Amino acid sequence: MSAPSAPIRLPANQPAQFYRGGAAIAALRSASSGGAASRAAEFGPEDWVASTTTLFGRDTEGLTRLPDGRWLRDAVEADPLGWLGRDHVEVFGSSTALLVKLLDAGQRLPVHFHPDDEFARRHFDSHFGKTEAWIVVGTQGSSPTVYAGFREALDARTISDWVADQDAPTMLNALNAVPVEPGDTVHIPAGLPHAIGEGVFVVELQQPTDFSLTLEWRDFLGDEAKGHLGLGFDTALKALDTSVWDEERLASLIRHTAISETAPESATVDLLAPGSRPFFRADRLRPRTPLALDPSFAVLVVSEGRGRLKNTRGDVHELSTGDTWVVPHAAGELELDGDVAVIRCRPPAARG
Template sequence: MSNHPVALPANQPDQFYRGGAAIAALRGDPAARQGPEDWVASTTTLFGQDEAGLSRLPDGRWLRDAVRADPVAWLGDAHVAAFGPDTALLVKLLDAGQRLPVHCHPSDAFAAEHLACRHGKTEAWVVVGTSGPDPLVHIGFREDVPAPVIADWVSTQDSAAMLGALNAVSVKPGDTVFVPAGVPHAIGEGVFVVELQQPTDFSVTLEWRGFLADPDAWHLGLGGATALACVDRRAKHVEDLFTRTGSRAAPSVNLLRAKADPFFRADRLHVSGALTLEPSFAVLVVLEGEGVLDSLPLRRGSTVVVPHAAGGSALTGDLVAVRCRPPLPPNHGS
């Protein structure tokens, strides 16, 4: 099993917000609207859960357990040397059927100190579809914000102030947004993304009213003062966070800048004929067309996990796919 690419079915754990139509349409089953997030090749559980969120392989095993049992075959020697038997990656399809709340995620250092976890949650959004008249993402404060002001916004649940303090940017397919840990953000209604992130489910939900059933869930059980310490209160230049590649159609189009390499890597593959993929653990999401990966048939909506031991996989056909890979191990080329 760990020597060949594996097709994975939808894996849509319950969420608090609406969406899912774009995921169902991509997968070719518009009636199957099971939720706004599809966790692909997931070794991560929902916060506080034992199994919800994990991906199951066709042989019945959790992918998490299969990787732990044979990490070198799944991940390769260099990755295991750097990160252990840990994919260090979570990939999602995320279809925002409504605007998400303003929230942020802890850094590695914060997670290690307060959440007993080596990973925080830096993420990136590869925009693959939009709907509505003005699809937006809201990311990073437009100006520096003092800590007492943020605490007051959260205490009073001043949604207008929180959202208004963020940079609002229109997005279209081909845009990628890099979201460092700590940076407040909210994906707008009608934005459909392939999301790469560190493999945790840690969110500090600053805007919880109208979103979370339990008002105390916003701070991850840490208490408000501790949780707010993870917020990056500095102004952000949004163009530093965007990569726009919609007009590019090379065999492999890099979707992220080098600063993302310590967290994850992503490229868009344009195959017309044949393309050989270098050995790597990877997650493929097919956006258009059809083809074959080694002997595995692919079509629009296919989601596939590729173990490192698959070697130089041959991708043939006529298709477009997003390939997601784990962090670049230190002292190794891309």
């Protein structure tokens, strides 16, 4: 079956997780349904949008099911050119090379990190590691914070001791604490130790895997093997970046994109730090006049307002706050207009 030639609106897809959250996802999604959020949208801190990725070690959990009943993964495999475009397929094959999540931290997440491509190939037989980025779309509480990178260079023995003792306060205090507000974005390279604080709601872009190596496993996972994904921590820690991330280096990961009097909104805002470009792309779209979108596989998250997507045939798709959409390459050039803000997430550019 060939790829559809129109964007597809997606329901929530919230596989069970080990931590609390989900209220912000339910509130966002219920905005487009008159306040009647489904039970599935009320529980679960992560919504995997247009996912062709499963939870680690699972067969289908995490996959997106299309309205016609097929898994998106199977639909893309059946027509990768239609879904992804020729240039993308020549570089990435039939992989979308992207996973997008809505992530609502109802509690602080544990200190963890992810492998890079080389480590993932060697130990997980995967083409992709797990570099990621966060776009902060909401916060709650008096001091919303994320944590990224060690404040001082550390040796492997010190970290091994922390992990063996499950010394959570020391592990967290070793990281840079970064206050965040809506509009901030943070690029998280593979290997970088990090955590998301309670009350932070993000759109997360990442490589399409579920490889999380969790230093602080005891109060979250309950099983040491789940922390190191069966590798043993001696091996897993070889993927950890133990270098120092000082203020200047940390600033290279962070962008502040909120609208202000000195930084008025343009129709298209590139949201992520330059280091993310080999892995994924994200723009905030707020059309002042009809805005042309080039053909591309994309995931759209409507963060506020109401608008329309129109194709060259004149077909119109109504957008509203809380919608999530997957756009096949075969949909062609689209036009976005209306009083709407959309986060457009895309794989890395296949050519440059």
